[in-house]
Amino acid sequence: PPKPGARDSISPELSDPKMRRRFAAVLICAAALFSAHVVRAQKREIYKARLSTVPMDVSMMSTIAGTGSATAVLTGQKLVLNGSFEGLRSPATTAQIHRGVARGVRGPAVFDLKVSKATSGPTKGTISGTFDLTHEQVEDLRNGCFYVQIQSERAPDGNLWGWLLR
Secondary structure: OOOOOOOOOOOHHHOOHHHHHHHHHHHHHHHHHHHHHHHHHOOEEEEEEEEEEOOOOHHHOOOOOOEEEEEEEEEOOEEEEEEEEEOOOOOEEEEEEEEOOEOOEOOOEEEEEEEEEEOOEEEEEEEEEEEEOOHHHHHHHHOOOEEEEEEEOOEEEEEEEEEOEO
């Protein structure tokens, strides 16, 4: 049995007040470093895209029109995108996030977005999607290689597009 007045819950090394202060300081520093890392890892990065018509020639003017916008929020490796569009000449069919080899250069689709048509008509609506990105895809996003593209019935190769930029 412990002697009366003995501190059985504190190890002999921590019974010295100076050692307890040092130990407390180390714990506080470790907690501060850990919380700074967590906050940094969960920092939100916001990307925006102005959706405008894809590059076109005169023959495409009767099938391609419209405008829109999208906002993407990156938290850690999770990307959440929401946007809207209007003024298409035919109903929207699909939308994706594409990865270009460089900003301004078209590339393949990497993520499918949900297209919701407005009740007021099929030539306007919203796009949305949530994706878990790889480390490489996060870097591609940060380097301006991702863009949003919306296709429509009369423009199946692209109607609107816009690069996701900070």
